Amino acid sequence: MxxxxxxxxxxxxxxxxxxxxxxxxxxxxxxxxxxxxxxxxxxxxxxxxxxQDKARWTLDDQGIFSVAATRSHIDEMRLLGQDFVTR
Known part of the structure; x- marks a missing residue:
């Protein structure tokens, strides 16, 4: 302010x-x-x-955002040892 x-x-x-x-x-x-x-x-x-400004998505090797990479990361971090995945 x-x-x-x-x-x-x-x-x-x-x-x-x-x-x-x-x-x-x-x-x-x-x-x-x-x-x-x-x-x-x-x-x-x-x-x-x-x-030029740019953003880099660190969950993907190419630096590109994707829902699949995000979901995979969440599954790896939160669902250790579980037999189900997120939708």
Whole structure:
């Protein structure tokens, strides 16, 4: 809610290897500070690259999403030793 440019992109907030925020006001502490700290922890290992955005599905060797791969993964993780599979 603090963001002054609601339609900005992630790349607009990344500059010279660091995050640059454009907020209406400074973080005042309390829950805002807690949420900012959580966000920074989540962003600590993010690596940004130039190029087109793309998503990679890690449950498939080719990186393509499929319901079958998802169902298979759920079966392997949740139904160990069972004689039935999900529909």
């Amino acid at each position: 603090l963001e002054s440019e609601k339609n900005c992109k992630v790349r607009d907030r990344w500059n010279d290897g660091g995050w640059v925020w454009k907020w209406r006001r400074d973080v005042r502490g309390g829950i805002e500070q807690s949420q900012l700290n959580s966000l920074l922890i989540l962003l600590a290992n993010v690596e940004l690259q130039n190029g």
